[in-house]
Every structure is written in C-alpha cells, then in structure tokens.
Amino acid sequence: MTRVFITDDHTMVRRGLRTLLEELSGFTFVGEAGDGATLLAQLHHQQVDLLLLDISMPRLDGYSALVSIKKEWPELKVCVLTMHEEPYFIRKMLQVGADGYLIKNCPREEIVKALETLAEGKQYYPAEVSQLIMQDLVNGTPKVPLTRREKEVLKLLVMEKTTAEIAEDLNLSTHTVDSHRKNMLQKLECKTTVGLIIYALEHGLG
Known part of the structure; x- marks a missing residue:
C-alpha cells in the first residue's frame, strides 16, 4: 500500500x-x-x-x-x-x-x-x-533570461546605487525597482542583493 x-x-x-x-x-x-x-x-x-x-x-x-x-x-x-x-x-x-x-x-x-x-x-x-x-x-539548460530593464537595474546595483537612486536614474518608482530586484532574486535563486551582484560580475553584467 x-x-x-x-x-x-x-x-x-x-x-x-x-x-x-x-x-x-x-x-x-x-x-x-x-x-x-x-x-x-x-x-x-x-x-x-x-x-x-x-x-x-x-x-x-x-x-x-x-x-x-x-x-x-x-x-x-x-x-x-x-x-x-x-x-x-x-x-x-x-x-x-x-x-x-x-x-x-x-x-x-x-x-x-x-x-x-x-x-x-x-x-x-x-x-x-x-x-x-x-x-x-x-x-544544454538555457541561461536564466533577464529582461532589458532587469539588466539595467542589476548594473546599477553593482554600482552600489540605492533603490531611490536607481528609481531616479531609470525614471521608475521605488516600488517598481523593488519588484525588479525581487523578480531577479527568484529567477537567479539568490537570497540577497549580494548574490545578484556576484551573478552580474560572473556574467559580465557589471
């Protein structure tokens, strides 16, 4: 049984x-x-x-x-x-x-x-x-696809920009920036923003 x-x-x-x-x-x-x-x-x-x-x-x-x-x-x-x-x-x-x-x-x-x-x-x-x-x-398993906007946010995170600064640079709301960051954390299976930055540097997105 x-x-x-x-x-x-x-x-x-x-x-x-x-x-x-x-x-x-x-x-x-x-x-x-x-x-x-x-x-x-x-x-x-x-x-x-x-x-x-x-x-x-x-x-x-x-x-x-x-x-x-x-x-x-x-x-x-x-x-x-x-x-x-x-x-x-x-x-x-x-x-x-x-x-x-x-x-x-x-x-x-x-x-x-x-x-x-x-x-x-x-x-x-x-x-x-x-x-x-x-x-x-x-x-081969394809790379995780990031949208153009997610890549833009990620590059600014590598530059140590704050959420408010990224929002201003990209003409977005802070809520939208946070949403992009959360989506990337899920897609890339990272636990923190540090993990996102490491991913960016390893894949030439920094």
Missing part, C-alpha cells in the same frame, strides 16, 4: 485529491498540509511514500520544501502538481529532484497514471515536460 501525502494551499484541491485516492486500490491517504512549513513538520512524524506537492504556497513554497525534502528524505517520491506550466518552473523543480510534474488542469486519468508510475519507483513526466527535458539534454 503506497502512503500518499497531499500539500496544497487550496482546501478544495486537497479534498478532490483525497477523494481520488480513496477510489484507487493500492493507495492510502495519510495526511495533508496547506503550506511547506507544515509539510516538513508532518514528515518528521509521518511515514510517507509519495508526496503530491504544489509550488505556490504561503510560509514555505514548494521549491524550498522540495530542497529540504530531498536532503532529508531522498527516497521519498515527489510529484509536483501545480498551475505553473512555464518552462522556468518546470526546470527549477526538476533540478532539485522532482520525480514527477503535472499541471492541475490535466485529466484525472493522467494523475492516476502518474501515481501508479511513481508508486513503482519510476519517474513520471507528461509529454510536454519530457520534450523540455530532451531539449535541455541536447542544447
């Missing part, structure tokens, strides 16, 4: 997945969480074989949770179930060990197929995700 844990910040999604599991033979529902922090706490007290994991959640997002999970429970099978179908999110989750990746609007039959495949110890990716993986194997 495969023990399945569900993590999603939407109650209706968790309820629907639980109902699906109860209809399947060979699977048993063992718990649920609405955010990544609660999930990690539960995993210390719960035996789980397969985890269904959303990406965008409060307190701790799915990406950060997955990084911790693969360090502490490397054998745990994790299938991402999300609304994010952009290549950026797919690559990001696969790079930190997602064993499966499904889009929430996929057919019920595909969720069942993914569960059965993962329960056998294999990985499961739908056609569009598999195609992306093959492209990366052939061409």
